[in-house]
Amino acid sequence: PIIHPDRGTNIFCHYKIRKGDIDSALKNADVVVESVYKTPVQEHAFLQPEAGISYYDNEGRITVVVGGQWVHEDQEQIAHALNLPLEAIRIIYPAIGGAFGGREDMSVQIVLALASYRLKERGINRPIKIIWSREESMVGHHKRHPYIIKNRWGATKEGILTSAEIEIIADGGAYIYTSPKVLGNATILCTGPYSIPNVKVDSYAVYTNNIPNGAFRGFGGPQAAFSAEMQMAKIADKLGIDPVELRMRNLIKEGEPTSLQSPLPAGITIEQAVKTAAEKAGWIKNNKGQFEFSTEMQKKGSKILKGIGFSCGYKNIGFSFGYQENCWASIELYGESTIEKVVLKHAGAEVGQGAHSAFIQMAAHGLNVSPEIVELVASDTSVTANSGSVSASRMTFMAGSAIKGAAELALEKWTNEERPVIAEFKYLAPKTTPFDPETGACDPNFAYGYVAEVVECTVDSETGKVQIQNIICADDVGQAVNPQQIVGQIEGGLVQAAGYALMEDFIQKDGLTLTDKLSTYLIPTAMDIPEKIDSIIMEYPDKVGPWGIRGVGEMPLLPLTPALACAVHNATGIWFDEFPLTAERVYWGLHNR
Known part of the structure; x- marks a missing residue:
């Protein structure tokens, strides 16, 4: 049915990408992999309700x-x-x-x-x-969008990608909310961090009678990454090429055009992330210089099957598609001959990620003073100007840029004997451009973060229960402001992603929510957390970020689900194109093959 009769259609957003000759490329490909993926709704489940x-x-x-x-x-x-x-x-x-x-x-x-x-x-x-x-x-409140993503990808027998044809349908729920922005992210990320010469994408957001869907950590990235990385895994399997090696042959390089016909910003580190995670997990280079896995996982005759999976991804930092990103900060300096007190004002929200600690650290670093003398006045519209949202992995990057500018201005005034010093600075990020309505061509983002992950799991062949044993996450943060907080962000993101991948099942029927409690909508507890998480902080300074900083908050979520699905395939030989990978779903997959 038409949800809003005055509109005449349930489609409220449509993006296109057109690059190269998709029909010819698919026709001439040595191998074509065609799949339909379905991703579920996810509830934020923060422990403090509104x-x-x-x-x-x-x-x-x-x-x-x-x-x-x-x-x-x-x-x-x-x-x-x-x-x-x-x-x-x-x-x-x-x-x-x-x-x-x-x-x-x-x-x-x-x-x-x-x-x-x-x-x-x-x-x-x-x-x-x-x-x-x-x-x-x-x-x-809104949820993570469920997606249906149809794929046809082509490659040569040597494992070089030639083509990707993709259709995305996002359930926006009853009202628009941030669906167009989330869909935009999914559209640019659905071909993964790979160089593909021929691309056709049609992405749609549609009205339904469900709860409206909107922003959730990753912002369209986890859905797109699941689709892209599963395609890569299946192509590798079909060609008999190691999945890490296939990725290495296709990763996008400096200056190469993406599906949007523009290069990524300088400082691409996806190759370093892939190598770091793979080598830590036991991948080695053979005598041809190609990656292969060096360890036998399976014990023959065991009902507990073991598997390993690999995945990688990238995600924008900051607001995109032509919005002029900006962030404000103010620094006041008090004292006579030396700086005795610093007052930092910034509007950025503290939502458990440690932003306020990072603000103080960055101000102290920029002023070359102890953090102990920095007083933060934050998140009050009566005393702080606009600093933007705590979202899009942007706040450390954007706040750092504003704080750095304010600190430099404050020190200049201090040197000129101003007492007290009041310095305000508004940072403007490099400009971006929106989608071309017919081709999708654009320069959508000024910075990205890069990540790669390996998941080891067990599958009980009698019950279908999947247990994550080990996760390796290599994440390029540019410059670590607070390594302890970064590890917390990585581990928290991985556990949240594990819930998404394994157990979180938000059920709606006829516009009503059937799982409206944490007794019916299950999230990971201490008993469900992976036995081992190896968080590898990589530091390749960003070309634009303050002191080389990149964002980190969302990146760990993107590769986890496809890496787990690949590990389950490695253990069982079955591809699961829909999740969560509950014991029931895996059990029936094992018994109906």
Whole structure:
């Protein structure tokens, strides 16, 4: 049925990529692999459900204290909804423990502000509080998009990719939300980090009667990576070429055009990531200089089957497709002959990723002072200008650029004997361009992060239970600001991805949610965490990032699911083109082959 009759169609977004002659390339390919992949809905499942308070502050502003990802966007949307000027709204974010994209859209913010506004009209000046239950949270905010991705990829018998024809259908749910942006990311990432001369992509976002879908860590990347990496694994299998070796033959190089007919920004390190992860896992180069796996996994006759899988990927850092990325920071210096106190102001949200610690570290580094004298004033629209969203793996990169600029300006003023010093800086990232509507040609992003992963698993052939034994993740972070936090980001991302791959099954029927509790929608517990995670921090400085920094928050999610699916295939000989890989799904796969 048509969800919104006034529109006449359920399709609300369509992107195209046209590069080369796809029909001729597929016709002349030595091998063609055709598959249809289905990816599931995923719930953010942050441990703190949505909550907030609102009140009028001493300056007569409606003040909303809430967990979120972009204070100034919340301010704009509340002002728009209440038809009030921006300065009449104040947003404050306390530090919270998780968001993952799930707090990018409205939840309790407008309702809180409206309640305060209406009470004030009646002469009542009391604060308002809202706390959602877990059930309210699970039906009240958007989810990760489920995708159907159809693929036909061609290659030569030597294992060189010649062509990729792809159709993506994204379930946007009942309302648009951020679906066009998520779909844009999936469209540029669906051919993987590979050089492919002939590409045709049609990607669609459609209305359904489901919960609206939107931002979730990876932002279209995990769905696209699953499709692309499974295709690579199947081509390698069909040609009898080692899966790492096949990737090495096709990885995109400096200056080579992507499917969008423009090169990636300088500083591509996908090859280094692939080599690092593969060699750590036991891949070696043979006497021809080609990668091959050196260890026998399987014990004959055992009901516990063992497998190993490999995958890699890349993901943009920052906002894309022609948006002028920007970020603001302010630094104040106090003291006489030496700097005795630093006040750093920045709007970036702390959602458990350690951003505020990183801000202080970067300011201290830029000023050459101890972090102990840096005071951070953060996430309050009354005292901080717009710094953008905590999303797109952008905040350390963008905040670092703004803080670096403010620190340099502050030191210049300090040298000129200004006391106290107040220095503001607004960083503008390199320009990007949007899709050409007919060919998709564009220069969409100014920076990327690169990652490769190896997964070892066991499969119980009697029950179908899959257990991840070991994960190796090689992630190029450019320059590590806080290595301990980076390891936390990698491990957290991998566990979240493991839940997506193995157990998280969000069920909707006739527009209703059937899994609205953590007793029915299962997420990993301490018993489900992989036995061993080897987080390898690679540091190849980014050409644009401050002090060489790249983003890291989303990258570990992308390769995990395809690497696990490849490990299950290595163990069982069965390709699973749909997940989560629950015991039931794997059991029936084993018994129906």
